[in-house]
Amino acid sequence: MAQTQYDESSFRVLKGLEPVRERPGMYTRTDSPCHIIQEVIDNAADEALAGFARSIQVRVARDGAITVADDGRGIPVGPHPVEKKPVVVLAYTVLHAGGKFDKKSGNSAYAFSGGLHGVGVAVTTALSTRVEVEIRREGKLHRIAFTDGGRQIGELEELGSCGRQTGTRVTVWPDGRYFDSPRVPMNELERLLRSKAVLLPGVQVSLEIEQADGGFKRQEWRYQDGLPGYLREMMAGIEMLVPVFATEKYAGEDEDFAPGEGAAWALGWFDGQQIGESYVNLIPTVAGGTHEAGMRAAVFEAVKSFIEHHSLLPKGVKLQQEDVCGRMSFVLSARLLDPQFQGQVKEKLNSREAVKLVSTMLQHPFEAWINQNVEHGKAIAELAIKQAQSRLKDAQKVEKKKSSGVAVLPGKLADCESSHITENELYLVEGDSAGGSAKLARNRETQAILPLRGKVQNAWEIDPGRLFANTEIHDISVAIGVDPHVADAADAVLANLRYGKIVIMADADVDGSHIQTLLLTLFLRHFPKLVAAGHVYVALPPLYRIDVPAQGKKRPARRFYALDDAELQSIRERLSKESFREDQLEIGRFKGLGEMQPAQLKETTMDPATRRVLPVSLGNTPSPDTLGLFNLLMGKGEASSRRAWMELKGNLVEADL
Incomplete structure (x- = not known):
């Protein structure tokens, strides 16, 4: 060489x-x-x-x-x-x-x-x-x-x-x-x-x-009519089921947002393929982002409140956001003082505050409109209820297949209410304390919680026939609806999968990383099709919380979260440029997920609009190098090789000890 x-x-x-x-x-x-x-x-x-x-x-x-x-x-x-x-x-x-x-x-x-x-x-x-x-x-x-x-x-x-x-x-x-x-x-x-x-x-x-x-x-x-004229032009030739609702609202001096922040929008329900376009400060966000999440949340809450007020919801039917927004076309234009985008081409908005901003600005005007135009509100409600009923019928067909099985779901599993596999998520949570917070923070419709007691057994060398002797592994397998299998197994092994996403959520420390590794070892060795199909994810909870005081009426108090010391330092430098002194900042370190308030856990780790999760991917089959490294690090008979490897590579580790 x-x-x-x-x-x-x-x-x-x-x-x-x-x-x-x-x-x-x-x-x-x-x-x-x-x-x-x-x-x-x-x-x-x-x-x-x-x-x-x-x-x-x-x-x-x-x-x-x-x-x-x-x-x-x-x-x-x-x-x-x-x-x-x-x-x-x-x-x-x-x-x-x-x-x-x-x-x-x-x-x-x-x-x-x-x-x-x-x-x-x-x-x-x-x-x-x-x-x-x-x-x-x-x-x-x-x-x-x-x-x-x-x-x-x-x-x-x-x-x-x-x-x-x-x-x-x-x-x-x-x-x-x-x-x-x-x-x-x-x-x-x-x-x-x-x-x-x-x-x-x-x-x-x-x-x-x-x-x-x-x-x-x-x-x-040149559009004198602005957003509503544009939306009607885009949907020309498609039957309009509900007239377009369009207005705008921006913050004043005495509100929780910077003066001028807000949004303009045009919403309509049509019988056909739906179209949605969103912008932030005139920049097209073709991949959407948090401003769209705020818009959908506001529309859902307003329609849900309208339906409850008029007692329109049939017994046994529960609405989800997609039931209300699935037939909605829209043009949304948000204004933010300090927008944060994903990547240089700015195709997706990441600003967490945009969820609350757009939701706050849109919900009350939309509620007023559907209550002043009851026939429009009832038309939207009817569309949403029909969609919910159709969804429930589809779920019942799937449920009949499940009822033939003999496995009993774990008692500590807080299951979700939806049976839509693609929407459902299972969080594997470290400890009962964190599991309690996660249950309060979750969306009951689509998010299930399975608390794990202690560290899962190292399953790298366990015989598949003895896996279920371990209670935690047994509960994980039964909860997700998939039995252990080999890498070249048929795709049919995932036929009874109950969740589209399985999210590993552990503390942001060394022990949490160890638990992540043990669970990833389990999935790679005994549930490889789950990994290959992109169903396994790792949540990234923050290690630090930074509270920033208000700057007069124009800038309310803010809160940031940092994954690690490097991100904490980056936030400090950013705030320093905004003329904040170090002694003005309140920095707290989370000891674990169980210490976080449910609202904090939801915002940072569980809300799809603001959380950070990483997909786990290895392609259709794990490479020999990957399997070799796992064998070196997790194999019981590799102690001497592992020690030699650590002596050679130990200086590269960045651990928070």
């Missing part, structure tokens, strides 16, 4: 925009340049959202260049007070630079904008062969260009007077080396621009595409 040199010269420091060009997939989509163009469009949309732009124009040239122009304030061109470079240069060439950060201090250029990941339009520069920026500001026309992923071409030029015109025009030539296709899909670009027009009522959005003869095909969107 060739020797690899490892010394001071082995280290390389990536500067400027090099990190983006080295690993573009970490910062943007690489199937097409659509996202790097969206970053430019989002900047124009932020100007419109702030009330300074009334027009957004996009032009696509035959050579692949795309121009985005707005009539906003224009990017500042003067030198930055600290960096001493023109601000426009910083915006297009420096990661983590922009006018959207200082929201707490009041120095931000935008109260609401599309996220704070901090890379923004600099990614566009990094992954383009050329970027040209023209700025009309304070009566002067300025121009600057960048090439080769961020190299500035000359100095910022002043080209002359522009009168009273203001705005920014950006032309981008995407670099095809970084994308599967160098062309932006026109249908996706049209959909993006149309959505901006919908979310910015009165703002004119246009798209011009150069044709083969040199002319331009032009499309234009």
